[in-house]
Amino acid sequence: MDLSFLLAGCGQTMTSFFVPTFLFLFLPGCILLYSIVPQKAKKYVLLIVSYVFYWLVSGPLILYLLLSTVSVFGFGLWLEKIQNRMKTALKALPKEERKAAKPAYIHEQRCVVALAVIIHIGFLLVIKYSGFLIGNLNGILSAFDSPVRFGVPQYLMPIGISFFSLQAVSYIVDVYHGLIPADHKFFRLALFMSFFPQIVEGPIVRYHQTAESLWNVKPIQYRNLTMGLQRLLYGMMKKVVVADRLNPLVENIFDKANQFDGGIIALGAVCYTIQLYMDFSGAMDAVVGIAEIFGVTMPENFERPFFSRTISEFWKRWHISLGAWFKDYIFYPITASKRMKNLTSSARKKIGNHFGPLLAGSIALFCVWFCNGLWHGAAWSFIFFGMYHFVLILLGNVISPAVKKVNTALHLRPESRGYRYMQMIRTTLLVVIGELFFRANGLSSGFRLFGRIFTTFSVTGLNSETLTKLGVDAQDLLIVGLTVLIVFAVSLMNEKGIRVRERLEKRPLVQRWVVLYALILYIVIFGAYGFGYIPVDPMYAQF
Amino acid sequence: MDRLIEILEDIQPDVDYANCTNLIDGHFLSSLDIISLIAELEEEYDITVPAVEIVPANFNSVDAMRKMIERLQEDF
Numbered sequence: 001m002d003l004s005f006l007l008a009g010c011g012q013t014m015t016s017f018f019v020p021t022f023l024f025l026f027l028p029g030c031i032l033l034y035s036i037v038p039q040k041a042k043k044y045v046l047l048i049v050s051y052v053f054y055w056l057v058s059g060p061l062i063l064y065l066l067l068s069t070v071s072v073f074g075f076g077l078w079l080e081k082i083q084n085r086m087k088t089a090l091k092a093l094p095k096e097e098r099k100a101a102k103p104a105y106i107h108e109q110r111c112v113v114a115l116a117v118i119i120h121i122g123f124l125l126v127i128k129y130s131g132f133l134i135g136n137l138n139g140i141l142s143a144f145d146s147p148v149r150f151g152v153p154q155y156l157m158p159i160g161i162s163f164f165s166l167q168a169v170s171y172i173v174d175v176y177h178g179l180i181p182a183d184h185k186f187f188r189l190a191l192f193m194s195f196f197p198q199i200v201e202g203p204i205v206r207y208h209q210t211a212e213s214l215w216n217v218k219p220i221q222y223r224n225l226t227m228g229l230q231r232l233l234y235g236m237m238k239k240v241v242v243a244d245r246l247n248p249l250v251e252n253i254f255d256k257a258n259q260f261d262g263g264i265i266a267l268g269a270v271c272y273t274i275q276l277y278m279d280f281s282g283a284m285d286a287v288v289g290i291a292e293i294f295g296v297t298m299p300e301n302f303e304r305p306f307f308s309r310t311i312s313e314f315w316k317r318w319h320i321s322l323g324a325w326f327k328d329y330i331f332y333p334i335t336a337s338k339r340m341k342n343l344t345s346s347a348r349k350k351i352g353n354h355f356g357p358l359l360a361g362s363i364a365l366f367c368v369w370f371c372n373g374l375w376h377g378a379a380w381s382f383i384f385f386g387m388y389h390f391v392l393i394l395l396g397n398v399i400s401p402a403v404k405k406v407n408t409a410l411h412l413r414p415e416s417r418g419y420r421y422m423q424m425i426r427t428t429l430l431v432v433i434g435e436l437f438f439r440a441n442g443l444s445s446g447f448r449l450f451g452r453i454f455t456t457f458s459v460t461g462l463n464s465e466t467l468t469k470l471g472v473d474a475q476d477l478l479i480v481g482l483t484v485l486i487v488f489a490v491s492l493m494n495e496k497g498i499r500v501r502e503r504l505e506k507r508p509l510v511q512r513w514v515v516l517y518a519l520i521l522y523i524v525i526f527g528a529y530g531f532g533y534i535p536v537d538p539m540y541a542q543f
Numbered sequence: 544m545d546r547l548i549e550i551l552e553d554i555q556p557d558v559d560y561a562n563c564t565n566l567i568d569g570h571f572l573s574s575l576d577i578i579s580l581i582a583e584l585e586e587e588y589d590i591t592v593p594a595v596e597i598v599p600a601n602f603n604s605v606d607a608m609r610k611m612i613e614r615l616q617e618d619f
């Protein structure tokens with residue numbers, strides 16, 4: 001076995017949980033070490049293996065994570081100090097004077113929060129976006145025939161920085177709001193920031209969700225181990241059998257689009273959407289499963305998004321933790337600001353209950369989707385992706401009274417099965433269009449591909465010759481189709497309130513192990529690995 | 544408290560506010576309704592609803608909203 005991954009920063013393939021070095025060496029090693037050390041030492045084992053993991057995948061860039069944690073720890077204590085000072089001072093004042101004295105302390109805390117946000121988000125902005133900004137600036141200069149050019153900086157981006165920076169900000173803001181006390185245990189905070197299953201692709205967790213359970217870990221139990229492994233394998237099936245098998249097809253369609261007609265491009269957009277879902281939700285299954293082995297409950301990041309009836313609902317079910325972060329730290333703080341509240345009040349009186357709040361809401365929504373687009377990457381196609389969803393959600397809100405009227409006039413029942421299915425299909429189609437732009441190699445390429453779907457559409461383009469060009473065969477499509485059906489069936493049962501895993505847990509031991517072995521065999525037989533396949537990096541790790 | 548239900552009905556009619564306990568989680572009130580509601584509550588009850596209070600637990604039922612209003616009125 002090649003052990004070169006043990007060198008710092010050389011274990012980058014381990015960012016995927018489904019490679020042999022992680023599955024057969026790193027994870028079992030962690031579980032073994034965790035099991036044999038005394039109870040008191042288990043949390044430290046988790047912290048050490050988390051840092052070892054990060055060191056293996058990032059090498060010296062581990063310094064970013066460490067500095068980020070030290071900074072967050074310090075800012076938390078600083079805020080607490082001001083809060084304690086405020087409490088003592090206000091207590092000493094008569095009640096009627098307290099209201100006047102409070103703003104000075106709030107202002108002081110806000111300055112600390114602002115400094116923390118500037119440091120953490122500023123750092124992320126410099127590393128991730130300075131190249132994009134300077135590239136565009138050079139483009140503008142060139143358009144005006146200016147000889148001035150700025151050097152485009154090339155920074156090494158630490159893996160997971162987009163995830164742990166948001167966690168750092170949420171911790172600081174939550175301490176400021178008094179939702180959580182500042183952590184006095186550095187190692188507890190460090191474990192919350194670095195827990196190895198979630199550091200690469202999230203979910204972006206809030207301090208109150210995992211910090212305490214990570215610190216008070218319990219011995220590994222048989223149920224947690226088997227349930228965790230089962231979830232890990234389910235995620236592996238999604239990633240290795242579907243996402244990785246679709247990879248050559250998607251790459252070929254998007255990279256050599258000129259060779260294919262509109263029908264194939266549409267197929268590419270659909271396949272990419274499936275690939276992204278299976279890749280990312282599969283990784284999240286693994287995160288939840290691995291955490292479960294250690295007795296930690298991770299918040300779910302997906303809730304069967306393709307059953308959504310509107311785009312707005314879709315984003316409450318897809319990458320839930322990112323949407324929740326934007327809602328809590330961007331949307332509501334903007335709409336709850338004094339200016340926006342005044343705007344809402346006056347607008348409601350003038351243009352009514354529906355359109356009144358829409359003004360402030362749309363400003364906040366714009367900020368959310370601009371940030372969402374940019375969070376995914378420094379490129380115009382990502383900004384367009386964000387704006388596309390902003391427009392769709394805004395449009396949904398603007399036309400909803402008219403839609404209600406039309407439904408009443410046409411005697412359409414929004415709760416009827418047909419209406420709901422129609423909404424789900426429409427939402428999925430809109431999502432697929434968005435993903436086409438998301439995956440395209442640049443914004444202009446996205447528009448070109450989208451246009452070609454309509455100008456060169458044909459249903460006869462998919463034949464054995466095209467499949468060869470796409471790097472797949474009929475067997476690949478059959479296996480992908482079958483696995484998507486399995487995932488769909490499980491999702492449908494969960495959607496209907498049938499808790500598949502809990503039901504399975506109640507079945508006799510033999511049946512449970514049969515399912516587990518069947519899952520392993522399915523992955524071994526149908527997984528895309530070995531000769532002819534190039535391991536595919538987790539898609540969300542690059543964001 | 545009747546006034547609170549009046550405000551809610553003005554913003555989003557056709558909801559059984561007296562008995563509903565999942566106004567947010569059950570998607571009866573959208574984020575835009577919440578923006579509207581907050582502006583109205585602040586005016587009516589002379590309170591300030593900070594962003595940190597905008598969580599489902601405070602808006603899922605009329606009772607929860609009442610408790611939040613009382614708490615914010617007492618807040619110095």
